[in-house]
Amino acid sequence: MKRYDCLKLLAPMVDEHTFAVTSLSTNAPFWFNVRPEGPNFFALNMGLCLPFALGLTAAFPKRKVISIDSDGSLMNDASSLITVADVNPPNLVAFVFDNSSYAFMGSTFTARRTDLAKMAQGAGIAKSGTVRTLEEFSAAAKQAIESPGPHFIVAKVEPDAGRVAADRSRTSGRPMREWFMDAVRRHPDYQGRR
């Protein structure tokens, strides 16, 4: 299973008011290509993707917040799973693309014994599972977006180093944050100053 194919399946399931947060590196340019518009926060640093999404679930309780994380990133702060379980936000959908390696660095493994879905269950996230095929991914994603969560889906993907071009001014740094804030201010649920 390839990460890009998963994200291509996911994009049409996500409506215009759904929030999405991605980890660094591969997830950011891929997701930008399949969902360039809407409230997206791209390329959070290692360990910060899931916690950032958790914060958004509190700010926008009526909307689904989708965290598009990766195994290396989540392993930087596996404790965030405990906080997610304890807060128990029904609108959080967390995907972890697990290629078992830091592929960006020429494939060094992340961990050889770890089962992230089981760690999430241990943390207390009941709706937690692993998918290995596109059919399973599609079914799990659809179910997670339509039903109350929190949901935690580990998608086992190949450690390909496939690259797609993305406009860096939309996926990193200050301009990306401005785009995100702009989308938040235009969001129908936004309660702050416009």
Next chain:
Amino acid sequence: MKRLDCLKLLAPIVDEHMLTVTSLSSNTAFWSDLRREGANFFGCNMGLCIPFALGLTAAFPKRKVIALDSDGSLMVDTSSLITVADVNPPNFVAIVMDNGSYARMGSTFTTRKTDLEKIAQGAGIANTVTVQSEEALSAAVEHALATSGPHFIVAKVEPDRVRVKGDPHRTYGRFMRECFVDAVRRHPDYQQARK
């Protein structure tokens, strides 16, 4: 089950050449009173107890290294369990005293849904157990010290606020570190670094 009773059971099982590392607060005060000699590192800050012990397992591969951690501390860096599972040190024994709260702060809960043993299994540590009684703890620790690990033991204890007065010189700061390094230098397995 009370933490102090658990540690009292543990002290006679630990031999003089094993190395121990404790988390802050209750574990430090109790353990320093029970095991006055030997290589003890007391009062590792939140999240640092298991990683510190993991480092010692590499330095002393023939001796058991015992991490006396607590739930609040381990939850600061749960990722360390992934590293323990990956390094897979046979001489590593973690005992997590889980009172479900930050009792020192007037009892605020740590978490309401988490099963630390299951997290450790998910991380990839095969030998894990949760114990609710002193007999079970005793058996689990004896098994862990006699067999190849890594072992991960969760001891469910009451959130009591009993205090024993630990000697701050021996449990904190520079003097504690000097005592630890001194014990390490006198350890039979210590191999002096080449200059």
